[in-house]
Amino acid sequence: MSEQAIYWKGPGLTRVPFEVYTDPALARQEQDRIFHGATWNYLCLEAELPEGGSYRSTFAGATPVVVVKDNDGEIYAFENRCAHRGALIALEKSGKVDNFQCVYHAWSYNRQGDLIGVAFEKGVKGQGGMPPAFCKEDHSPRKLRVATFCGLVFASFSDDVPPIEEYLGDEICARIERVLHKPVEVIGRFTQALPNNWKLYVENVKDSYHASLLHLFFTTFELNRLSQKGGVIVDESGGNHVSFSMIDPAAADASYKEQGLRSDTDRYRLKDPTLLAGFKEYDDGITLQILSVFPGFVLQQIQNCLAVRQVLPKGQERTELNWTYIGYTDDTPEQRSVRLKQCNLVGPAGFISMEDGAVGGFVQRGIAGAQGQEAILEMGGGETGSSEGRATETSVRGFWKAWRTHMGV
Amino acid sequence: MVDLLALCAFNAAYAQAIDSESLEQWPSFFSENCHYRITHVENQREGLAAGIVYADSRAMLEDRIAALREANIYERQRYRHLLGIPKIESADASGAVARTPFMVARIMATGETLLFATGEYHDRFVVAKNGKLLLAERVAVCDSTVTDTLLALPL
Numbered sequence: 001m002s003e004q005a006i007y008w009k010g011p012g013l014t015r016v017p018f019e020v021y022t023d024p025a026l027a028r029q030e031q032d033r034i035f036h037g038a039t040w041n042y043l044c045l046e047a048e049l050p051e052g053g054s055y056r057s058t059f060a061g062a063t064p065v066v067v068v069k070d071n072d073g074e075i076y077a078f079e080n081r082c083a084h085r086g087a088l089i090a091l092e093k094s095g096k097v098d099n100f101q102c103v104y105h106a107w108s109y110n111r112q113g114d115l116i117g118v119a120f121e122k123g124v125k126g127q128g129g130m131p132p133a134f135c136k137e138d139h140s141p142r143k144l145r146v147a148t149f150c151g152l153v154f155a156s157f158s159d160d161v162p163p164i165e166e167y168l169g170d171e172i173c174a175r176i177e178r179v180l181h182k183p184v185e186v187i188g189r190f191t192q193a194l195p196n197n198w199k200l201y202v203e204n205v206k207d208s209y210h211a212s213l214l215h216l217f218f219t220t221f222e223l224n225r226l227s228q229k230g231g232v233i234v235d236e237s238g239g240n241h242v243s244f245s246m247i248d249p250a251a252a253d254a255s256y257k258e259q260g261l262r263s264d265t266d267r268y269r270l271k272d273p274t275l276l277a278g279f280k281e282y283d284d285g286i287t288l289q290i291l292s293v294f295p296g297f298v299l300q301q302i303q304n305c306l307a308v309r310q311v312l313p314k315g316q317e318r319t320e321l322n323w324t325y326i327g328y329t330d331d332t333p334e335q336r337s338v339r340l341k342q343c344n345l346v347g348p349a350g351f352i353s354m355e356d357g358a359v360g361g362f363v364q365r366g367i368a369g370a371q372g373q374e375a376i377l378e379m380g381g382g383e384t385g386s387s388e389g390r391a392t393e394t395s396v397r398g399f400w401k402a403w404r405t406h407m408g409v
Numbered sequence: 410m411v412d413l414l415a416l417c418a419f420n421a422a423y424a425q426a427i428d429s430e431s432l433e434q435w436p437s438f439f440s441e442n443c444h445y446r447i448t449h450v451e452n453q454r455e456g457l458a459a460g461i462v463y464a465d466s467r468a469m470l471e472d473r474i475a476a477l478r479e480a481n482i483y484e485r486q487r488y489r490h491l492l493g494i495p496k497i498e499s500a501d502a503s504g505a506v507a508r509t510p511f512m513v514a515r516i517m518a519t520g521e522t523l524l525f526a527t528g529e530y531h532d533r534f535v536v537a538k539n540g541k542l543l544l545a546e547r548v549a550v551c552d553s554t555v556t557d558t559l560l561a562l563p564l
Contacts, residue, residue: 190452190461190554191555271471271475340463347461357559358483
C-alpha cells in the first residue's frame with residue numbers, strides 16, 4: 001500500500017483534501033499515529049468510577065478499553081481484549097468486579113490488567129495444560145498510561161506523550177478548571193451515531209464561524225452572536241481549543257440584519273421561557289464555553305448545561321458521539337431542574353446540537369466523488385493562533401496542524 | 410372509567426398526528442403541566458433524570474414544534490408509529506397509568522425507511538374537566554441507547 005496517499009498540496013492549513021474523510025487506508029494510519037500515538041484519549045469521568053472495582057468499558061479510538069479503579073484508589077486502563085484469543089474481557093458497559101474473567105476460556109485478569117489465571121493451566125488429570133515455560137506475566141492485554149485532570153480520565157498508548165497538564169497547556173487547563181472546579185455527577189448519557197467521518201464532527205466543534213449561522217436557536221435568543229464579547233483560544237499544538245462568549249443584552253447588534261441572513265428573525269419567541277431561565281454560576285460572566293482536546297474530547301458549558309462528549313471513529317464514514325450530561329453534586333433541586341431543561345439545547349435532539357448531527361453527513365455525502373478537490377479554511381486568514389473575534393476558522397486550522405504533526409504529513 | 414379502548418383510541422390519534430405531519434396537534438394530547446421526556450432504558454434503570462427531549466409544560470412542547478418548523482435545520486423526514494396494546498397498571502374515572510410499546514420507522518427525503526426507535530411509553534393519563542383524555546406524563550423509554558444522526562420529530 002502506498003504510504004503517501006494523502007494529497008496535501010502545500011504546507012499551509014487553508015486547504016483540506018476531501019480524501020481525508022473517505023480514504024480507508026488513512027483510517028488505519030490514524031489509529032496508529034493518532035489514537036495509539038502521542039495523544040491522550042478521554043475515557044470517562046472519575047465520578048463514574050466511585051469505588052475500588054468500579055469499571056467502564058469504552059474505547060480509545062477504535063480500540064476497546066477497560067478503565068477501572070483498584071483498591072489502591074488508582075485508575076488503570078488496559079485493552080479490552082483477552083490475551084488468549086482476543087475476545088472482549090468486559091462485556092458490560094459498566095459494573096463492579098473483583099477480577100475480570102473472559103467468558104470464552106475463563107482466563108482471568110486483575111483490576112490492573114495482569115493475567116492472573118489460565119483455566120486448566122496444569123491440565124486435567126495430567127493431560128493437556130500449558131507448557132511449563134508459559135509465563136502469565138508475559139501475556140497481558142496492552143496497558144495504557146492513565147492521567148486524570150479535574151476529574152477527567154485520559155489514557156494513552158504512548159510512552160512519549162507529554163504529561164496531561166503540558167499536553168493541555170496552561171490556558172486550556174484553566175478553562176477546564178473553570179467548569180470542573182467541584183465534584184460532578186452524571187445526570188444522563190446518550191449516544192449519537194453520526195453518518196460521517198470523526199474529523200468532520202471535531203471540526204464542527206471547533207468551528208466558531210458556523211455557530212450563529214447554522215443554529216437559529218442560538219442567534220434568536222442571544223446565546224451566541226459573533227459580535228458578542230468572546231473569543232477563541234488555540235493552544236500551541238493547535239489541537240486543543242476554547243471558544244467562549246458572554247451574553248451582553250445591551251450591545252444591540254445590527255450586523256445580521258444588514259447582511260439579511262437567514263438566521264435572524266424577530267417573530268420567534270418561546271412560549272415557555274423557563275427553558276432558558278438560567279442562573280449565574282461563574283463569576284467571569286461567560287455563558288458559553290466549548291472546549292476541545294485533541295483528538296476527540298469536548299467539554300461544554302452552554303449557560304448551565306454541562307456535558308462532556310467523547311468522539312469515537314467507527315470506520316471512515318461513521319462516528320459515535322457519546323454525550324455525558326453532568327451536574328454538580330451540590331446542585332439544589334432548582335439548579336438541577338434548570339440543567340435538565342437546558343439539556344434540550346444539546347444532544348441528539350438538541351435545539352442547537354441536532355444540526356451538528358446532520359451537517360457532517362451532508363459533507364460526507366457531498367464529497368462523494370470529490371477526489372482531488374479541497375475544502376477551504378480561510379476565514380480569519382491562514383493562522384492558527386488565538387483570536388478575539390469568532391468569525392474565524394483558526395481552531396479548525398489548528399486541528400489540522402495537530403493532525404498533520406501526528407500523521408507526519 | 411378510563412378503559413383499554415379509550416387508551417387505544419388516544420394512542421392511535423396521537424400516532425396519526427405525528428405521522429401525518431400534523432405536528433401542531435401534538436401538544437394538544439398533553440395537559441398544561443405535563444411532563445414529557447425521551448430517554449432510554451439504561452438511564453431509566455440508573456435513575457438518571459436527563460432526557461434528549463425534556464419538557465415540563467405543554468408550552469414547552471409547543472416551543473419544540475415551533476423550533477422544528479421555524480428554527481431547526483434538518484432533512485425532511487417523517488415517522489410511522491406502530492403502537493402496541495397498552496398494559497394498564499391502574500385506571501379509574503379520573504385517569505390511568507399504562508405502558509405501551511412502540512416501534513417507530515423513519516422515512517427520509519431520500520426515500521429510505523429505517524427502524525428508528527423501539528421502546529415503551531410510560532404514561533399517566535388524566536381526564537380533563539371537559540371529559541377529554543390527556544397525558545399528564547409520557548416518558549418515551551427507548552430500548553437503544555443510540556440515536557441515529559438526530560431526533561427531530563417527537564416520539
